[in-house]
Amino acid sequence: MPPQQQSSLWSDTTIKMLDGYSGTLQTGHALTFDETKSTSNMLLLAVGGEGELTMNGEVCRIGASFACHVVKGASFTLTSGSDDLYYIVITYKASSLEGVSHDLPSYRKHPLQISFIQSTMLQTEWVQTAEKIISKWRRGEGLECFHANALLQGMIYELIMEYECGQGGAEFDLVEVVASYIASHYRQDLELKDLAALAGCSVRQLQRRFKQEKQVGPMEYVIQLRMENASRMLHHTEASIGEIAERIGYSDTYYFSRAFKKVYGVPPLHYRLAKVSKTDADYAAALLGNRTASSYDSPQGPVICHMRGEYTVTQSPQRIAVLDIQYADHLLALGSPPVGSVGSGSRSVQFPQYIRAGLQDTELLGTYEYPDLTAVEKGSPDLIICTEVHDPYVERLSRIAPVLMFKRNENWQTILRLFGELTGKRAEAQRILADYERRTALLSEELAPVLAGKSVALIRPLDSLVRVHSAAHRTGAVLYRDLGLTAPLFVADASDTAYHISVDRLPAVQASHYFLLSNEMLQDGRTVTEQRVRGMLDKTESQQIHPVDAATWIGCYGPTGINGIVDQIEQALLV
Incomplete structure (x- = not known):
């Protein structure tokens, strides 16, 4: 295209923002726009999890984040996969100045008339800019709206440049391959040697090339992505600190809080509260009430949250x-x-x-x-x-x-x-925890061949029902998380701590071993429901019942009590 035509193509084009909003798409949910809803061009940005984007009938798997340009009349469906997706939508209208006609060559469409997806790692600045655009637009003031349009034009420019560079058939870039892989798998335990193997180079070469282009090493990049997504969840969701830690790849809230403070200078809850309006006292109080226990260091000494x-x-x-x-x-x-x-x-x-x-x-x-x-x-x-x-x-x-x-x-x-x-006594606490992890790991290996193909249930008879506990229950976590035992399919995917079922439905649990939380010691005798449960399970030789004291297994939740529970599990399943 001659330079004069290129100049006219863009210098006579105006961008006018129409609307903007953001939201969180929960796991398994979908955001859909069909031809009737898509009445203007749109920028769609999403971060936080894997999912699937279907646009005009074509399916694209997306990683941790992506940006998408959708033209008027196009249809798309965004579905959240393994985690919640935080999304931003900005609608706009592109038109030519009055009296100017765009005669576009037939071999090349105007980029603003093309729907396309940038499924590589979304630039953090784009998300921050998009949020700023929406914030300024919602103020409704003339100068702020003018600024919002200017920022939007800059975003569209960067997105088109990224897209057109990708269309040019650039040669293999090992840094971008690794960065894209990290973006989709940063929640997992990644090792430097595996990333180097993915890029087909040595660890040293990957570290050098990665730092040259990204200013950080590959593993620092993993932490950066984790913290950026934690920041967004703290800002835009009501998930607890523990839930956020787990979603971004930290099994331990304690270490997540320390890693977050190292990056942002404050613990996660401080960061969240700083985002809350000072006038919203009720919401701030609710956040405090939902606080997960944590700590951080200060010049005066450790601070317990x-x-x-x-x-x-x-x-x-x-x-x-x-x-x-x-x-x-x-x-x-x-x-x-x-x-x-x-x-x-x-x-x-x-x-x-x-x-x-x-x-x-x-x-x-x-x-x-x-x-x-x-x-x-x-x-x-x-x-x-x-x-x-x-x-x-x-x-x-x-x-x-x-x-x-x-x-x-x-x-x-x-x-x-x-x-x-x-x-x-920080060192003593670490020693106790290390001993427990070592002990449960060894016992897990010993139990694996004994319980191959068998599941273990944790049940508690109540007045007229039976409570079947899941891995979310604190004692259930010892069985299913710490010892790696197989939970019954009945509760394998339970997000709550337990299901309540009638005694008649107990056979549906289909476990080989039942740890029965008995209230016999507290009540000087078995309840009618407990007698019915024992009688029902005693009828089959393929099931074994292990009665345990409910008060101990539920109330004794310190290191001594937990180790005592592990003792009883070991005795029941290995004898």
């Missing part, structure tokens, strides 16, 4: 009172028994047998449901640790000593690490 705020450990507390027996277990394991703790039982309240010997000098503070606040006060603690159940008592407790509040079902490994920092 909990449901009621933050606690800076300037010196280790010496007299800790706990209102959940699991916390007494944690402190005992670290060699720092609490000055006071709640017990268990109905007729006679006492400490559980498995840690009773270690609590001889610990004052009894009532029960978890009914703590004795007067006894707490008499104990003169310098720190009180409780759960969300004790929220009604916090005001009074706070007058006695600082209060840390954690969710009762918080991951026990996370709590142990935090208690290690709280008591100045």
Whole structure:
């Protein structure tokens, strides 16, 4: 095309933004525009997960992110695959200046009349610019709308340049191949040697070339993508910190929080709260209430993040009172028994047998449901640790000593690490966790051939139903996550902690081994439902029942209690 025609092609073209919005497409859901809805040109950006984009009948698998230009009258469907997708839509109109005619050559369409997909890694700046464009457009002010159109024109220019460069048949670029692969697999455990093999070069060559083009090494690039997507989820979703950590490839919230702070300078919750409008106090309070336990370092000392705020450990507390027996277990394991703790039982309240010997000098503070606040006060603690159940008592407790509040079902490994920092015994906490991981890994290998092709169920008879626990349950996690046992298909994909079924439907679970959480010790006898369950399962030789104490398996959620549960699992399945 002659330079004069090229100049006219663009200099006489105007871009006018029509609308813009963003949203989150949940896993398995779809966003669809057919010919009747697509009444203008559109930019579609998506980040956060894998999925599928169908445009004008053609299917394209997408990786962690992509950008798409959709022309008026085109149809498309965006489907979220393995994770939620955060998407941005900007609609615009392209037209020529009044009195100017575009005579486009027949061999080449105007780029603004072509629908195309850029499925390689989306540039972070594009997402930030798109969000800025929408923000300015929604203000409705003349100058801000003018700026939004200018930014949009710049985005369209960059997108077209990327597209046309890709159409030129560029030679193989090992950096882009690896970067594209990382973009689609950054949630997985990636190793440098595997990335080098993918590019067909040495590790050293890949690191050198990658750093030249991306200014960071391949593994730093993995972390960068993880943190960018974590940032977007913190900003645009209400997922908990633990859920976000898991979605971007961190099985441990503790390490995710530290990695995030290293990149952004603040812990994940601080980052999220900074995005909340100062006038939206209710939402900010809700975020605090949903806070996952974590910590970060400060010049004054470790900072413990909990449901009621933050606690800076300037010196280790010496007299800790706990209102959940699991916390007494944690402190005992670290060699720092609490000055006071709640017990268990109905007729006679006492400490559980498995840690009773270690609590001889610990004052009894009532029960978890009914703590004795007067006894707490008499104990003169310098720190009180409780759960969300004790929220009604916090005001009074706070007058006695600082209060840390954690969710009762918080991951026990996370709590142990935090208690290690709280008591100045971080190394001891790490040793306990390493021993547990080593032990469960060895037991998992030993159980694998014994249970080949067999599943294990965790059930609890209630008044008229049976609760079948999934891997989301904290004791279920020991069976299915830590020991790698096979969950029944009935609950294999359960996102909740349990399903409730009638006793008659119990055969549908089809497990080979049943750990039955019995209330017999608490109630001085089996319930009618438990008797029916035992009678039903006893009828077949292909199923084995392992009755265990419900109070121990559900309430003993510290390192000593958890290891005791592993002892019982080992004895039941290997004997």
